Amino acid sequence: xxxxxxxxxxxxxxxxxxxxxxxxxxxxxxxxxxxxxxxxxxxxxxxxxxxxxxxxxxxxxxxxxxxxxxxxxxxxxxxxxxxxxxxxxxxxxxxxxxxxxxxxxxxxxxxxxxxxxxxxxxxxxxxxxxxxxxxxxxxxxxxxxxxxxxxxxxxxxxxxxxxxxxxxxxxxxxxxxxxxxxxxxxxxxxxxxxxxxxxxxxxxxxxxxxxxxxxxxxxxxxxxxxxxxxxxxxxxxxxxxxxxxxxxxxxxxxxxxxxxxxxxxxxxxxxxxxxxxxxxxxxxxxxxxxxxxxxxxxxxxxxxxxxxxxxxxxxxxxxxxxxxxxxxxxxxxxxxxxxxxxxxxxxxxxxxxxxxxxxxxxxxxxxxxxxxxxxxxxx
Numbered sequence: 347x348x349x350x351x352x353x354x355x356x357x358x359x360x361x362x363x364x365x366x367x368x369x370x371x372x373x374x375x376x377x378x379x380x381x382x383x384x385x386x387x388x389x390x391x392x393x394x395x396x397x398x399x400x401x402x403x404x405x406x407x408x409x410x411x412x413x414x415x416x417x418x419x420x421x422x423x424x425x426x427x428x429x430x431x432x433x434x435x436x437x438x439x440x441x442x443x444x445x446x447x448x449x450x451x452x453x454x455x456x457x458x459x460x461x462x463x464x465x466x467x468x469x470x471x472x473x474x475x476x477x478x479x480x481x482x483x484x485x486x487x488x489x490x491x492x493x494x495x496x497x498x499x500x501x502x503x504x505x506x507x508x509x510x511x512x513x514x515x516x517x518x519x520x521x522x523x524x525x526x527x528x529x530x531x532x533x534x535x536x537x538x539x540x541x542x543x544x545x546x547x548x549x550x551x552x553x554x555x556x557x558x559x560x561x562x563x564x565x566x567x568x569x570x571x572x573x574x575x576x577x578x579x580x581x582x583x584x585x586x587x588x589x590x591x592x593x594x595x596x597x598x599x600x601x602x603x604x605x606x607x608x609x610x611x612x613x614x615x616x617x618x619x620x621x622x623x624x625x626x627x628x629x630x631x632x633x634x635x636x637x638x639x640x641x642x643x644x645x646x647x648x649x650x651x652x653x654x655x656x657x658x659x660x661x662x663x664x665x666x667x668x669x670x671x672x673x674x675x676x677x678x679x680x681x682x683x684x685x686x687x688x689x690x691x692x693x694x695x696x697x698x699x700x701x702x703x704x705x706x707x708x709x710x711x712x713x714x715x716x717x718x719x720x721x722x723x724x725x
Contacts, residue, residue, distance in 0.1 A: 521684075528678065539586070546582045596677030601642055602686065605632060606693070613697040618704060625697035629690045636683035644669035 474480050503509065552574050591599045609628065616624045636642075648669035679685070 524679070535590075542586065543582055546585075547578060550578065550581075552578060592677065594677050594679050595682040596675045596680070597644075597672045598641065598676055598680070598682045602682065602689075605686075609693045609697065613700050618701065621701050622698060625694050629694050633687060633690055636686065641681060641683045644672040 500506065552571065591602060595602065612624050612628055613621065645666065648665045652665045
């Protein structure tokens with residue numbers, strides 16, 4: 347009761363401070379009603395979540411199996427687990443066949459191919475997904491974890507009596523604020539990107555259709571059509587990426603393209619034995635240059651190239667004004683050099699991949715050719 351009075355007293359101070367004419371009794375009723383609903387929610391929520399977990403438990407194994415299949419070796423490339431002479435579609439169809447798929451076998455039951463110990467018992471233990479032990483884990487997880495979030499949210503509200511003691515220590519995260527503010531736009535981007543790709547493929551259909559028929563009525567994808575599909579996909583990705591970068595960084599996209607072109611020249615024109623060292627030196631140097639130059643402000647560049655305009659010795663200061671105008675059109679994220687640090691890693695990866703692909707002594711265990719391209723697009 348004493349803690350309740352303190353909270354109500356703190357609420358009274360807030361009400362009196364914000365509005366001297368506010369009705370104190372209404373504030374007290376609102377506080378009591380809010381605490382009553384909060385307490386009721388905390389009592390009911392665990393039972394609701396427990397019932398929901400029982401309903402969704404039947405679908406849990408299917409979801410986990412799907413996630414596991416994403417990271418399977420034959421998902422990356424079927425030639426890791428099968429011979430390259432076996433058709434790609436045959437390997438994919440064999441995944442769902444219980445007679446050939448090892449993932450359908452229960453290794454906790456004695457049988458063919460099951461590992462056993464020296465006593466003849468299976469090494470693998472039976473699944474515990476539907477045991478009382480795991481149901482207890484479900485209950486703890488769906489009650490304790492949400493309550494942890496609720497406690498953090500409750501004590502961080504301005505209505506908490508201790509809020510004013512730590513208010514001066516708050517330090518908002520600018521990057522997280524930017525991400526949270528643009529989260530709705532990212533959601534729209536995820537929706538419209540595949541739709542735009544479908545529209546682009548409809549407006550620019552493939553003109554090559556040289557498929558070889560199969561016995562079952564379907565067809566193989568020819569090398570020419572596979573190349574055309576790759577070009578169609580790459581052309582859309584290039585156009586969309588350029589528009590997306592322009593919306594993000596405005597006129598700073600020109601600076602990004604210049605850096606990408608310089609890295610491409612290193613990968614293609616520098617002698618092969620010097621290319622790894624040149625790639626690392628260039629990209630690490632660009633990291634420091636981008637940070638020290640603060641993204642190469644056009645206003646500072648024009649002021650350095652035309653110092654007379656800055657000093658006022660020339661009546662026409664169009665170049666400096668032009669640089670300031672370009673800086674004011676820097677898109678949604680003016681500080682492009684911050685996320686560009688991750689792009690530097692991709693640039694080094696691109697150069698080193700090209701370096702290793704040109705190694706005449708490097709024998710790859712996989713046969714890389716048009717077979718891979720055709721298999722990917724036929725899937």
